[in-house]
């Protein structure tokens with residue numbers, strides 16, 4: 001890829017398969033019947049979740065962007081390591097399996113390229129609901145006679161822990177109250193899906209969730225939410241490459257903080273009836289950013305913000321508060337001529353006028369997107385390797401950028417070998 005003309009045109013966001021759809025596929029195990037999920041844009045991690053559900057005995061059919069999961073058969077409540085090591089979201093089967101079968105055996109995911117990623121909050125919450133958990137020989141062994149409602153106070157509004165509690169509590173006996181719950185739009189979408197299945201959940205989108213357990217759930221039909229992270233990625237691409245784009249299919253409310261920051265950087269973003277219009281104005285200004293749970297500035301956007309401010313006017317301090325090791329991509333960005341130094345959770349980004357194209361290696365999905373964007377502001381060719389990380393969460397990001405006028409070519413199909421995030 002190489003830098004070129006400013007971006008222009010209109011594009012529609014994909015379905016949020018990685019952060020929402022995969023969780024709903026796992027939650028479909030709660031109901032013995034056929035669940036239909038629509039708007040399931042085919043990213044690489046979807047293949048892994050399909051294989052995992054099939055390995056447990058569920059039937060999965062895919063037609064275009066529709067996925068049907070038949071969880072009617074008696075399932076084997078076990079998630080093997082070969083799937084979990086490729087994708088951490090495999091952990092999302094733990095709550096549903098425990099709620100439906102009273103037992104589950106799920107390979108324990110390790111840390112990954114963005115942090116140590118513990119599961120203590122998942123475990124504490126399930127134990128408060130009456131489950132017994134052990135980690136033995138690399139597997140989480142969970143069992144319970146019956147799950148009961150509990151008061152769960154999360155230490156941090158973890159997305160994953162909130163999902164685990166929700167998917168266990170919907171079939172538990174009695175009321176579960178989750179305090180300090182995650183408020184991400186993906187959690188709201190999961191609550192909408194579970195409610196359609198017959199669950200009783202109050203407070204979706206707020207910090208307190210109240211779930212009244214029901215005896216059974218029924219398989220349902222759901223169209224998953226548009227991908228706010230892909231939308232934000234395209235807006236940062238517009239910031240870095242310049243131009244004028246329209247991104248449809250995502251409400252401004254799902255991107256409020258990032259839109260404010262882009263505004264301070266000099267990108268004029270306005271809400272349209274079905275999305276957002278962005279116009280980049282010269283010069284791009286540096287702004288300080290700190291990542292926080294929703295509605296704060298999402299950690300997924302941090303690498304994109306760093307890449308963008310690498311070529312902005314001034315110096316920015318970027319603080320990563322969510323994951324403990326998310327700056328691995330900075331070394332690659334610096335190989336492209338950026339001036340970024342990191343210390344623990346902080347990065348100091350000193351803007352330079354241009355980057356210079358170089359071969360770079362991707363370490364995780366959003367880091368890969370950030371390097372792609374950096375290539376839009378670099379002189380000469382940028383060659384990116386290990387792009388399979390990018391394919392895990394984006395469906396053809398190079399093609400999307402190319403459709404908006406960027407000079408990006410896929411030289412070789414990505415292959416996937418590594419443990420995933």
Ligand code: UD1
Nearest residue numbers: 018019117118119120121122158159160161299300322323
């Ligand atoms: C999900 C998203 C990820 C997003 C993140 C935002 C998917 C596939 N991934 O990841 O894109 O950036 O939410 O928060 O949807 N933690 C603990 N103990 C726990 C659980 C979490 O210490 O029991 C820590 C993690 O190590 C991390 C922080 O809490 O530092 C946030 O994790 P969490 O919100 O759970 O993120 P994920 O669900 O893994």
